[in-house]
Every structure is written in C-alpha cells, then in structure tokens.
Amino acid sequence: MKRSQLLSQTSKQDPADAQSVSHRLLLRGDFIDQLASGVYSLLPLGWRVYQKVEDIIRDEMNAIGGQELILPSLQPQSIWEESGRWGEMDPPLFKVKDRHDKQLALGPTHEEVITSIVRTRISSYKQLPLALYQIQNKFRNEVRATGGLLRTREFVMKDLYSFHDSKESLQKFYDKVKKAYQNIFKRMGLKIVWVQAASGTIGGKISHEAMVLSSEGEDEVLLCPKCGFAANVEKQDSSKCPECGEKLEVKNAIEAGHVFQLGIKYSEKMKATYTDKNGEQHPLIMGCYGLGLQRTMATIIEEWHDDKGMIWPLSVAPYQIALIGIGDDKKIKTTTSDIYKELLQKGYEVVWYDQEEKSVGEKFADADLLGFPYRLVISNKTLQKDSVEVKIRKTDQTKLVKKEQLISYIENEFSKF
Amino acid sequence: MKRSQLLSQTSKQDPADAQSVSHRLLLRGDFIDQLASGVYSLLPLGWRVYQKVEDIIRDEMNAIGGQELILPSLQPQSIWEESGRWGEMDPPLFKVKDRHDKQLALGPTHEEVITSIVRTRISSYKQLPLALYQIQNKFRNEVRATGGLLRTREFVMKDLYSFHDSKESLQKFYDKVKKAYQNIFKRMGLKIVWVQAASGTIGGKISHEAMVLSSEGEDEVLLCPKCGFAANVEKQDSSKCPECGEKLEVKNAIEAGHVFQLGIKYSEKMKATYTDKNGEQHPLIMGCYGLGLQRTMATIIEEWHDDKGMIWPLSVAPYQIALIGIGDDKKIKTTTSDIYKELLQKGYEVVWYDQEEKSVGEKFADADLLGFPYRLVISNKTLQKDSVEVKIRKTDQTKLVKKEQLISYIENEFSKF
Numbered sequence: 001m002k003r004s005q006l007l008s009q010t011s012k013q014d015p016a017d018a019q020s021v022s023h024r025l026l027l028r029g030d031f032i033d034q035l036a037s038g039v040y041s042l043l044p045l046g047w048r049v050y051q052k053v054e055d056i057i058r059d060e061m062n063a064i065g066g067q068e069l070i071l072p073s074l075q076p077q078s079i080w081e082e083s084g085r086w087g088e089m090d091p092p093l094f095k096v097k098d099r100h101d102k103q104l105a106l107g108p109t110h111e112e113v114i115t116s117i118v119r120t121r122i123s124s125y126k127q128l129p130l131a132l133y134q135i136q137n138k139f140r141n142e143v144r145a146t147g148g149l150l151r152t153r154e155f156v157m158k159d160l161y162s163f164h165d166s167k168e169s170l171q172k173f174y175d176k177v178k179k180a181y182q183n184i185f186k187r188m189g190l191k192i193v194w195v196q197a198a199s200g201t202i203g204g205k206i207s208h209e210a211m212v213l214s215s216e217g218e219d220e221v222l223l224c225p226k227c228g229f230a231a232n233v234e235k236q237d238s239s240k241c242p243e244c245g246e247k248l249e250v251k252n253a254i255e256a257g258h259v260f261q262l263g264i265k266y267s268e269k270m271k272a273t274y275t276d277k278n279g280e281q282h283p284l285i286m287g288c289y290g291l292g293l294q295r296t297m298a299t300i301i302e303e304w305h306d307d308k309g310m311i312w313p314l315s316v317a318p319y320q321i322a323l324i325g326i327g328d329d330k331k332i333k334t335t336t337s338d339i340y341k342e343l344l345q346k347g348y349e350v351v352w353y354d355q356e357e358k359s360v361g362e363k364f365a366d367a368d369l370l371g372f373p374y375r376l377v378i379s380n381k382t383l384q385k386d387s388v389e390v391k392i393r394k395t396d397q398t399k400l401v402k403k404e405q406l407i408s409y410i411e412n413e414f415s416k417f
Numbered sequence: 418m419k420r421s422q423l424l425s426q427t428s429k430q431d432p433a434d435a436q437s438v439s440h441r442l443l444l445r446g447d448f449i450d451q452l453a454s455g456v457y458s459l460l461p462l463g464w465r466v467y468q469k470v471e472d473i474i475r476d477e478m479n480a481i482g483g484q485e486l487i488l489p490s491l492q493p494q495s496i497w498e499e500s501g502r503w504g505e506m507d508p509p510l511f512k513v514k515d516r517h518d519k520q521l522a523l524g525p526t527h528e529e530v531i532t533s534i535v536r537t538r539i540s541s542y543k544q545l546p547l548a549l550y551q552i553q554n555k556f557r558n559e560v561r562a563t564g565g566l567l568r569t570r571e572f573v574m575k576d577l578y579s580f581h582d583s584k585e586s587l588q589k590f591y592d593k594v595k596k597a598y599q600n601i602f603k604r605m606g607l608k609i610v611w612v613q614a615a616s617g618t619i620g621g622k623i624s625h626e627a628m629v630l631s632s633e634g635e636d637e638v639l640l641c642p643k644c645g646f647a648a649n650v651e652k653q654d655s656s657k658c659p660e661c662g663e664k665l666e667v668k669n670a671i672e673a674g675h676v677f678q679l680g681i682k683y684s685e686k687m688k689a690t691y692t693d694k695n696g697e698q699h700p701l702i703m704g705c706y707g708l709g710l711q712r713t714m715a716t717i718i719e720e721w722h723d724d725k726g727m728i729w730p731l732s733v734a735p736y737q738i739a740l741i742g743i744g745d746d747k748k749i750k751t752t753t754s755d756i757y758k759e760l761l762q763k764g765y766e767v768v769w770y771d772q773e774e775k776s777v778g779e780k781f782a783d784a785d786l787l788g789f790p791y792r793l794v795i796s797n798k799t800l801q802k803d804s805v806e807v808k809i810r811k812t813d814q815t816k817l818v819k820k821e822q823l824i825s826y827i828e829n830e831f832s833k834f
Contacts, residue, residue: 075452
C-alpha cells in the first residue's frame with residue numbers, strides 16, 4: 001500500500017478528549033473514527049488489526065472443537081421473557097419496535113438465542129459435549145462510554161457457548177477454554193492473569209476474568225503474593241487472602257475476557273434438555289465464554305506503546321513493514337520501488353512512504369506512530385554499502401542488511417514469531 | 418468433521434411455511450434457524466458457505482483497490498437529518514432511544530456515515546479517486562419478510578463507496594465495479610444480467626441492478642431480444658424497447674446486487690468537498706455499490722439444486738467432500754478412517770458419515786441434500802478393486818478411482834475450478 005493512498009490522516013497533536021493511551025493513539029493514528037458516544041468506525045488501519053485479532057481467536061476456537069455460526073442482533077422480546085432477563089439486564093437492553101409494534105432487543109449477549117437453537121437440536125447425551133461460537137456485533141446501552149475502544153456501546157465479541165451432561169465435562173471444557181484464551185493473548189503479545197469474578201446478569205456461580213494488569217485498567221484485582229489467589233474486587237472484598245491469610249495486593253487491570261459456568265440457569269427456564277443413558281431428561285449444563293475484539297485491540301496498545309506511538313506485535317500489526325526512500329536520486333527511487341514490489345510479491349504487508357511533499361522526519365514519525373514492526377530505509381548512505389537500513393520498532397535497534405540478503409533476513413526475522 | 422458431531426439436524430420433510438426452493442432447502446439442510454420474522458441465525462453449515470461468499474467478495478473488492486473498514490450500526494439522528502433521510506427511508510428506519518433519550522437509527526445503509534468520515538479526511542483532488550468498502554450487518558424495517566434469506570430484516574451487505582473529482586472518473590470506476598461483480602458471481606456459479614434500475618431512497622440518477630434470472634425472483638425485468646436493452650419494470654414501464662422499438666420480454670429475476678451513481682446528493686448536503694487544481698472547492702462525486710451476502714447464498718441455491726437437494730459449486734460448498742464407508746468390516750473402517758485423515762491433512766474439507774445408527778440410504782440422502790460437490794464411498798465392492806467410488810453431485814456421475822490415486826485425482830479435479 002502506498003502511504004499516499006492509505007486512508008489514514010495522522011495527527012501530531014493529542015486529541016483533547018482522549019482518556020487513555022490507546023484512545024489517544026488510536027485517534028492520532030486514525031485507526032478509528034467516533035460517530036457517537038461509544039460508537040466507533042474502524043478505519044482501514046484499525047480494521048486490518050481487527051481482522052488479525054479475529055483470525056487468531058477463530059484459530060484457537062476451532063482448535064478446541066468450536067463450531068462457528070452467527071446469531072442475529074435483533075432478538076424477540078419473548079425469548080428474553082423466557083429467561084427472565086427482559087427487564088433485568090445491566091446495562092438495560094437497547095429496545096426497538098418494529099412495524100407490527102413488536103419489541104425487539106439488540107443483543108448484548110446471546111445465551112437466550114443459542115439456547116433456543118440447541119433445545120430443538122440436542123436430545124441425547126450422545127451429542128454432548130457441544131461447543132458453538134460466533135464472532136458478532138454486540139450492543140450495550142451504557143450510560144457512560146469511556147476510554148475509546150475500552151468501553152463502547154457497539155462492539156464485536158467472540159462468544160462461545162458449551163453444552164454438557166455433567167459438571168465434570170463442563171469443568172474440563174472450561175479449563176480448555178482458559179488455556180485457549182492464554183494462547184490467544186500470548187499470540188497477541190499480552191499476558192493475562194485469571195481472577196475469580198462476579199457473574200452479574202449473565203449468571204452462574206463460577207466465573208473468571210482474564211485480566212491484563214495495566215495502570216489504565218478500570219477494574220481492580222486483588223492478588224495474593226504468597227499462594228497465587230486472584231479475584232476481582234467485585235467478587236472479593238476482604239483484605240486478606242481467603243486461601244492463606246496473606247495480605248492481598250491491589251492492582252488495576254483491563255478485563256480482556258470473561259468465562260462463566262452457567263450451569264442450568266438458561267436450560268432450565270428455557271427447557272433445553274438432553275436424555276441420559278437411562279432415558280431420563282435433564283437440563284443441559286452450560287458454559288459461556290466472552291472476549292471483546294475492539295477492547296483487545298486497545299489493550300494491546302495499552303501494553304505496547306512508547307512516547308512515539310504504537311508498537312504492534314508482528315501478529316496483529318496493520319502492516320508489517322514501513323518502507324522509506326530518502327533522496328531524489330533515480331537509483332534510490334528505483335531501488336525502493338523494486339524492494340516494494342518484491343516484498344509485495346513475496347506476500348509481505350508493506351506501506352511505502354511515497355509522498356513527495358513530506359519530509360523524512362515526518363515519515364519517520366508517522367511510521368513510529370503507526371507502530372509498524374519493521375522500518376526499511378534506503379538512502380545514498382545505505383546504497384554506498386549496497387545495503388538497506390532495518391529498524392525494529394520494538395527495540396529501536398537499527399542494522400544494515402545487504403540488499404541481496406534483505407528477503408532472507410526478513411523471512412528469518414518473521415519466522416521467529 | 419464427523420457427521421455425528423456436526424450441528425445439522427436435517428429433515429426429509431418440506432417445511433410448511435417455506436415459500437421458495439432456497440428457503441425450503443436451507444431449512445431442510447439446517448443451514449439456518451429462524452428467530453423472528455425475517456431474522457435468521459446462520460448455523461454451522463450456513464456459516465461456512467457465508468464465509469466463502471465473503472472471501473470471494475473481499476478478494477474482488479481488494480483487486481479493484483477497495484480499502485476495507487467497518488462502520489457502526491448505531492447511527493445518530495443528526496447525520497440522517499443532514500442528508501434529509503431521517504423520515505424518508507423506505508422501508509422506514511429502525512429507531513432506538515439510548516439512556517440519554519437520544520435517537521439512533523440502525524443502519525440500513527451507510528452513505529451518511531461514510532460521507533461524514535470522508536469529509537474530514539479528503540481535501541484535495543490528489544487524494545482521489547478513493548474506494549472504501551465494508552462487509553457489515555444491515556437492518557431494514559420491512560413489513561413483510563419473505564422467502565427465507567431472500568428478503569430479511571437483518572442481513573450482511575458488502576457496501577462499497579467511491580469518491581471522485583469528475584463524472585468520467587466515477588463512470589470508469591462504476592464500470593470496474595460492474596466487472597468485479599461479474600467475477601464475483603461467476604466464481605459462485607451465477608450468471609448475472611445488468612439492468613437499468615430505479616434509485617429509490619438511495620438516490621442518484623443512474624443505477625443498475627445485477628439480476629439473476631429465476632422463476633423465484635420477486636423482481637421483473639424487461640429484456641430486449643434484439644439490442645440487449647435491459648431494465649427493471651420499476652424503471653421502464655413501456656412495453657416497447659426504448660432503444661430499438663422491439664417488443665420487450667418479461668422475466669422474473671432475483672436482485673443480486675445494486676450499484677448507484679450518487680453524484681453529489683450526499684456530498685452537497687453534508688459538505689464533503691475537495692479542492693481542484695485551481696484551488697476551487699467542489700462537492701465530491703460519489704458512487705455506491707451494494708451486494709447482499711445471505712441473499713447471494715439463497716440465489717446460488719435457487720440456481721443450483723435438484724429434487725434431492727442443494728448442489729453447491731465447489732467455491733462456496735460448506736464442505737467439499739462427503740465420505741461414506743459401507744459395512745462393518747474392519748478393513749472398510751480402517752480404510753475410511755485413513756482416507757479421512759489423509760484428506761484433512763492435505764487441507765480438504767470433509768464430512769465423514771460416521772454414524773453407526775444411520776442406514777447407507779439415509780447417509781446418501783443426507784449428503785445429496787447438503788449438496789457436497791464430491792462423495793467418496795468405500796465398500797467391499799470398491800475395495801475388491803482396490804478403489805474408492807467417487808460421485809460428482811453436479812453430474813451424478815460415479816467413477817471408481819484406485820485408492821493410491823485418490824488424492825491426485827481430487828487434486829486434479831479441484832484444480833479445474
């Protein structure tokens with residue numbers, strides 16, 4: 001992609017109303033555009049990151065046997081009445097009337113819908129366990145949306161639902177999902193801590209949040225330095241560890257995921273049952289597992305940035321390589337153009353800073369702000385040594401690489417990830 | 418995927434309320450689940466088809482230089498007032514109030530949002546032409562939703578928007594998009610006819626619909642057998658060809674896509690301008706280009722089915738291969754299992770009919786209904802000849818292929834597409 005064609009109007013100024021680092025950098029880098037309070041478009045750069053985040057999540061959900069589907073946003077009042085959550089959700093449901101004066105909710109979560117699908121399709125224990133997931137838009141009628149992509153009124157969530165014939169089967173799958181989440185976040189450069197959590201209006205007795213410790217986090221978690229106990233303050237308010245009595249440490253954190261052992265909360269009310277080996281009917285035992293995609297993007301930035309801008313891990317970078325030629329010499333232009341074409345042809349994602357009206361300093365600052373993992377510079381100085389300068393954004397290290405070794409150097413660098 | 422694990426409860430009976438072939442087969446094959454009138458979930462098989470349709474569309478949009486992004490569903494009243502469409506849309510907007518009593522529309526289309534994004538980012542003719550697209554959920558407050566996925570209240574659309582500094586530039590890109598649509602539909606096994614169309618509440622003077630001729634189509638088109646003139650009856654009501662005077666033929670058709678030369682309808686009202694070479698400001702000249710994904714899936718079925726079920730083109734089949742072992746011999750089971758593993762390992766998409774409680778006839782009928790392009794059968798009869806029986810769903814032809822040549826046979830077959 002030529003930088004001159006890429007829709008991204010970056011800014012040197014910090015926006016006035018940005019409350020968090022990620023919000024500030026997403027706006028400065030033109031990754032997002034705010035349409036209303038808590039409602040954002042993902043512009044081309046933001047969308048590219050989003051897609052990579054989505055791919056990683058999908059990959060790990062498929063690896064644990066999840067079957068993907070997609071459920072509607074428009075949900076009839078009747079199924080919310082069945083579960084008893086029509087008037088109970090917090091934040092309250094967005095409600096809309098159709099032309100027959102019927103009320104519909106905009107789905108903030110999909111326990112009701114998935115249960116309504118499964119109850120007509122699962123009859124026997126032989127069909128269990130079953131895991132279904134979607135990566136789908138959610139609507140939450142928040143009073144206050146803050147922090148850019150950290151808390152919004154419209155966002156995409158991966159929500160996985162599992163169905164079991166025993167608590168043991170649920171526990172086993174629950175642990176499997178937690179491991180999958182660890183893989184997901186690790187692949188995106190994030191380290192998570194699992195903490196005991198309150199279940200809220202989703203329900204169930206046991207639930208855990210995947211927390212990324214961060215000073216920007218809205219959540220507070222209590223950690224035991226001795227035995228490893230960890231809980232959200234919402235769940236655990238005493239100041240002593242309930243496991244070993246040690247004094248608990250308080251840390252700010254961003255909730256990156258939330259998993260729930262729902263038990264039979266929905267299946268009992270909505271009559272979703274299976275027949276066991278002895279021909280007896282029981283309500284399905286359920287789990288559900290959420291992960292917000294835009295929030296994950298923001299969390300990566302909270303973790304990976306410096307005073308120059310974002311520092312994208314290679315796995316989720318909007319583009320992998322920034323390419324900058326310095327000077328008007330024909331040789332520099334030809335070499336840069338040749339390298340651009342060769343990288344594209346090899347399948348690399350490159351932004352070529354081709355704008356004639358911009359200074360070298362502006363280009364460097366722009367590439368740093370946007371956080372591309374590698375920067376290649378071609379100049380008279382590098383060409384005198386038949387080389388290209390490679391800068392690694394994360395370490396700020398630069399290195400001269402011989403032109404003819406450039407592709408194999410990059411192949412080798414990328415293979416480390 | 419083992420058939421026993423796949424969430425798809427197929428039915429031999431035709432559903433009572435299905436009005437079209439695609440609706441009937443999508444329900445019988447358990448590709449979709451109806452949650453409310455005109456509101457459907459895509460179940461795992463439906464979702465797999467959807468994803469392939471999406472990939473093909475994305476591929477062709479990127480090929481003509483489209484930059485992908487994603488715009489919100491929740492849209493503030495203010496931008497719809499700016500364009501004058503708040504009270505004008507047909508069907509009327511779904512409207513929802515938030516907790517600050519502000520009204521939001523659920524986006525049925527995104528001309529307002531994209532114009533609001535572009536107006537703060539495009540200033541010069543040097544940035545033009547620009548093409549932005551998304552593949553995103555739409556909401557239409559229809560009174561009557563009919564025909565399964567053909568007309569729904571919630572569906573995904575690919576909507577592309579282009580911005581130009583001259584009518585010629587718009588016309589050139591418009592033609593490019595029409596060609597891209599032809600590629601898209603051809604890759605999915607569909608043949609389209611472009612017809613002149615009415616612009617409705619989207620606007621602009623010139624618009625064309627991509628029509629698939631089909632007896633199930635809600636639309637009627639007028640075709641000139643002599644000069645090739647073609648128009649929707651909504652656009653052209655005379656019974657004689659306006660180009661050559663010949664009598665026009667009337668055909669039913671399904672609208673598969675709709676493209677519009679919007680001109681300055683939105684840019685003028687919303688003050689989205691560019692500066693030309695002489696420093697003068699003009700409103701951006703715009704085009705927009707829609708394509709409904711679920712409707713495309715249904716249209717493929719309308720075109721590709723027989724009395725046994727669906728006949729998916731390989732490019733969009735939910736799985737490519739159905740694998741069936743007949744008989745309880747250990748050798749048959751081992752061979753089938755080995756072939757399953759080898760196919761998976763080579764990256765093929767296979768459904769293995771592993772259910773012990775189902776008859777061979779039931780398995781054959783199920784595979785035919787679901788429309789997998791290839792069916793492999795292993796039995797004593799085939800193994801005596803060291804072979805596998807291959808049936809091509811589309812032609813109904815069967816053929817014995819030597820076991821050791823199976824993979825290269827399939828590779829060769831698939832390479833034709």
